[in-house]
Amino acid sequence: MLSIFREGFFRDLLIWFVISVILASLVAAGVGLVTDRYFAATVDGLIGDQGEYDLLFQVRTDLKETAVARLQEIIKERVPGSTVKVGVSVAGKTAVFVGLAPKHRKKAVYTNLNNYFRDIPGAGGFSLMTEPRLTLSAIPSSVADLYIREAERIPGVRFAFRDGSSIAVILEKATKMKEVKAALEELLASYRLLEIGFPAGYHVDNPIEVGRNLTELLAGKGGVTLIRNVTSGKSSDDQEALLLTMAEMKRFLLSYAGQVKVIPTQGVTLNPGDLLVLFDDTEHSLAAGERVSAQDVIVKVTAEEEDGALPGLIIQGDSADFTSASARILGDDQKAGDIVGSIIINSPKQQLAEALDEAIGFLGQFNSFQELPTQARQVITAAETIQAALNSINGLDADNADLAKIQRIASLLEGTSHELQNMADHLARLRWVENQLDKALGSLEGIHAITRLGFIPQNLGYFGDLGQKMGRLDRELQALIGDLRAKAQALDDFINRFNPLVHTLLDWEQKTTKLAGQLDQVGSVLGGGSTGFAALAELTGVTDDSLEQFAAFDFEALRQGLTPLELGFDELSASNVLLIIGELEKIKSSLPKLKDEEITKTVTLLDRYLGGETLPGEKVELFVNADYDQKEVARLVNSFFDSDEVRILPLPAGILQPDVRNEVTRLLGEVQGVIAALAVLILAVIIFLQDQAPILAVLHHLDLLFPHRETTGKAASQPRKVTALSRFLPRIYAASLGGGWLWATISLSGARIPYFPNHYFLLVGALFGLLFYRMAEKFHRLNLDEVVAGYALGFNFTTVMREIVIPAGRPGLMQKLNQRKMVMK
């Protein structure tokens, strides 16, 4: 049976195998190459060709022209001869490349690039693209210069400089990449960053100072030949930033939540952990023995008694439900017990909301205050009129007080009663305004105080929108409060100086008008100059002092005193006020609408994570040589802190970032490999369907070629062998063909699947071949009659395959190759 493998058909198969593998490899490699070219062209469009450009700006597409014009201006001024190219636009951003002229590819220029290109409209900065380049990142900033010096000593390096928080190492030639990379890796490996951290609860006042002390302690000991304190108090580590954020959130939430103080009743002892249910005499009544419901407010005592009160947290309900309350102890059976104390609730969130409402209300009336200066001036004008009128009366004094004078005063006052009334009205309004201003100032100062409690961070962008708003509001509030205070002062001054006079005038008016009328009737009786008349004049309150004061009143000074009011209101333009109103309303809507119980749950959750974790800002970082004695250094550090819980972590003092282009090229290479592999797999299916299905189908009927005997007779040995062979040979053929074909094609085509070595395809291909063998008769309907006819005519296996089986299959490579061997074409 094995002799069939010496037949010509198997040579045909071998030729088919070689040709199909080569063709499939070429096709798959071609597909991969086309894909690679396409993506590479796209990438080049995004980041430019190798070494072509040095800087990449991502500018807003709508500001592209402006940005490019500005770039060209800067280039002309700073780095003449450099080029600008506009790349592709993606998602509203356009890539703009700048290629520095060769003469400007110097360290001095690169070090100043941030200064040169700082005001590009629509751009947030630039990325360095100069090639060939390697980047060292995660370098402590205080040792960056050391790394730069060391890097510049490496052969093949042109220069190195700081690029943001990294160090860019520019090479002389791309061919030096490998050596320089190895040297930089060795450089990084020669140092370590020792992170000395403390568990939560272990507080260090000044980590930087501690770092300094540790540096002095460790210098020269435990194999430490180089040490620098690089403690910054800041953390660039993502996890530590997360911890910081969570700690801040916890602090904010605790400040924002309703603060409860429990004042225990005489003789009652409360402990941390006790649960109390609140009640009052109005809506939230609760009797002893009553079962607590989900609507009741429950407080948990959180600390020991201090100054007669215990702090608590609301774990169910909200502080807004109460202003003051009493507390009953809550039993395990969820029933209210005896009264154990009274509760004081301070709710910053309530206060903030109310203060915001008042401020918004006040600022809403702002427009009406614009008339204040005008009204005040009208008062002055009216008073000046009166003054002028009074001055026309000569020698007003008691001695010369006579009927004529009084009558003239009365007449004058009557004539100016309208102005007097106006003055009084204006003053009343001013007084009201003054009251409003006082209230507003009180509210705004209240808001300011609350926001400055610090529970809402002032850091811009710290909490995103809310933090930014609060920072901005704080500045505006401060300005507004200052201005309003000045105005209120000016107004108060005005009113206080003017008010007595106006009241006096009003009083005069009333009394003199009445008296004048009466004097008309009695004038002839009394006559002027009599003592009785003087007494009468006194009674009316017309005194020389008052008249003199009035005459001497400095209206000019008063007018000048109004200047702060006028100027201030002009400066506080409507847009500022509207801005502030808008910000206050946004802040009010942004405030977390959290109930106290929700706050408590969140805080508990944060504690679960924060508990035991080291918080950033509570660690020391030291830069040391890598070959220090770990045990000795650990011993020294532990003894310094007198604690065994100090955590010492040696970390790499920087990492070598692969070049972006190389990384992209590598990734594209992987993509190319994967695409080629997929192409190979598809081609395998097609080729096996076209070419191998008929052959594998025939192999299912090897008994036609080698019919076997069932009984074991004299010539049993050969039949038994034949039986075994005819059963296993087809499978062996299918598995080896599949495995060999796939592996060879994958290898030749350059196909690669990440994490899947090529030799695994031997197994995959074998399984593929076996599967194909199993399904062969479904893929190819073999006409057994023709095959039997061929055998009956005395044809051998090769002839049957070449003349009958292959020609009856699908058109493919096998048929094509077979045609030249056929007799009956």
Add this chain to the structure above:
Amino acid sequence: MNTALRPPLLQIQDLKKSYQKRPVLKGINLNIFAGETIIIMGPSGCGKSTLVRCINRLTEPDDGHIIFDGVEVTSLPFAQLSGLRRRIGFVFQQFNLIRRLNVLENVAFALRIYGQEKTEARDRAMQALARVGLRERAQNFPAELSGGEQQRVGIARALALEPQLMLWDEPTAALDPILVSEVIEIMEELVRQKETTMLVVTHEVGFASRAADRIIFMDQGTIVEEGHPTAVFSTPQSEIAKKYKKLLKT
């Protein structure tokens, strides 16, 4: 004919064959002499076709001997079977023509494969087709022929090689009764011409009675009766022979 002085062309000795432990041939002994026309008859499943297919080892016998023209067929290596099969023509029940080849190509197929020049092979094929009355259908493909025509092409294909022995495995079983006669005619003509030795498995009793030199009746894997048609049909000994005799009468 006088067979006493000649060695048999085909000797079958104690031939046995089983399928999945079920015996189909239980020790067949048979001698066929050159020029004879032997008809094998019997009920379905009696082993007739198996016997015929064992002769050229299309079916492998389990035991026994087959000696064809002095060559021990049963122990012949596979590689040498081809040569044997060229000398033994085979006509199949289902015709077994090659569909991609036309009639002429089907008949010339083996001739071409065995090295004859195209023209010579064509001529011989045409002669074979003439013998079966299908010259004018030389360019047609099997799908364009009737069953009887296809079978005649099959006969021509087998004859083209001028075999020493022709094996016929129920050549008319797949044909409509109307078409059977055209094939029987060809077969009877071949018998008359005495060009080849024929071993025919058939149910055609009339043909058997007219054409056979011997009729062999088989039943359940054994030969139950054999003899000249006149003898077996006049005085059948076996039940099978008696049944076939009744068919003859009808």
